[in-house]
Amino acid sequence: MPDPFRTVGIDIGGTNIKIAALWNDGRVLASHQIPTLAADGPRQAVGRIVAAVGEVMRAEGLESTEMRALGLDSAGIVDGERNLVLDAPNLRSWERYPLAEEVGSALGLPAFLENDVNAMAYAEWRCGAGRGTRHLLCLTLGTGVGGGLILDGKLYRGARGAAGEVGHTTLEAHGPRCNCGSRGCLERYVGASYIVERALAALAGDPRPSSLRSVPPAELSPFVLSRAAAEGDGLATLVLEETGFWLGVGLASLVNLLNPERIVVGGGVAQAGEVLLGAARRTLGERAMDVPGRMAEIVPAALGNDASLVGAALLAHERVRES
């Protein structure tokens, strides 16, 4: 018999906070969004979050006794035992503030905090593109490149909750400097701004005609490139295939190391779709070892922008059931 209780999921972003009530299988009943107002600090947010949860519940006619757990997620390094963000580049003044505990006690619900990419990976695994696997890698390609690992049927967090930094695995030891301080990291080749950088270099160095030449440089984005590629633009295709090559180089190392069944790729850059993923698959096939390489499928993410919030709610429910 399915568990009749519901959960609340809250995604803490640098710009917006998303709030939803969910079934325990991850389906969203109702959701709402409020501004983060990051500069005002975390204390001011508690009351607004609690009010927004109340609104979502009232809109669906839900009673607070029907809610079972509260799952929050945030970017940064999360201490899952104490439910604290230790290191959050986009929310510096919110670090170490007990937001989960405060919101949870105001709502009378057990509250748990998870890293946003871990939460996304968990959601894709439980009810998205990773369903049915025991060993799954999940990547999110955007401004940054994040990763979440499901290993032996469990979310893997590492010793301090810092595991999964796929974006900062090295592709070229003497490559260009990365924001993290190292060189030649995956993020430095497939992060959104570097794709645009590569497109601008291609436009400058490659004389062939391209619809991209009529786009103002400030408006170039992976999405614009993928639209141009879909319309047959050779230069845009080349840039996305090159991006897919670098993604494939990084995935070959991960596949040799972790032997996953599947790799789920999400995030804004992944909207480039088959041009990008197809090139990544070819490179993976050329570079990964035989046994792990043949079995590792690369597939697009299924859950879109709600994935982290759904995963945070599912994980919270899981932790309540375990306790």
Add this chain to the structure above:
Amino acid sequence: MPDPFRTVGIDIGGTNIKIAALWNDGRVLASHQIPTLAADGPRQAVGRIVAAVGEVMRAEGLESTEMRALGLDSAGIVDGERNLVLDAPNLRSWERYPLAEEVGSALGLPAFLENDVNAMAYAEWRCGAGRGTRHLLCLTLGTGVGGGLILDGKLYRGARGAAGEVGHTTLEAHGPRCNCGSRGCLERYVGASYIVERALAALAGDPRPSSLRSVPPAELSPFVLSRAAAEGDGLATLVLEETGFWLGVGLASLVNLLNPERIVVGGGVAQAGEVLLGAARRTLGERAMDVPGRMAEIVPAALGNDASLVGAALLAHERVRES
């Protein structure tokens, strides 16, 4: 109360087969070695292995009723469910032969097969340099570079038992071709023959005096280099520090990805000791992210050549207890 039963460990190598009787805590009671005679195939080996186990037991006055389980290990990709080697570059004609089952039924013991580097990692974790951790990487540096992963307090094998191929993670996407078919793999920089290659290039290109110049090229080895470095030879030190740099580059990716508490480094090349490991630590410190980088210690392996055999025996005992 400690379990009074004992286990048998058998390490199947391309040249020799090592056999030991062990306490269940991993201490070796007695051991023996016989030639593999690889070309004669696996069938001929069964009787000789069974006879050698009998000899080891008689020498210690052990009864077969005191033995509880049989653990075998071998290089190559191992199917742990069926206890078969699927892919063994050094023992091609032994692939898919049910050696564990045959030896186990002749001895009347439950028998289990594990990959040799996984077995080594398990042994170092349970009773060697990795004791007390929950998240451990174990590398063995020799002709090849292997790896074993202890994640969340458990040996991690991946979807087909192929996980842990640390030697085939990429350091330079456009680097030199590796035996595995890819380019710029860790093994291509820190494998024994490539260290020698680098030493020969340094001797040819660097005019300074060096004790290595009196060593016949065919006799150059990581061990010879480490001895020369210990005596203050600048050129040998340089070559080993360069090797340590590459090791550190590879480890930085692993640390960012898996956030382990400790990294155990064993195998013949690791005899180069602090010159090599110190350089790896410096590079790890420069390249790994803050939180995972600060906590990951790099330490030498503690168990030496018996590690795989000990790990195979411990894993077999573990599996009997679980069943």
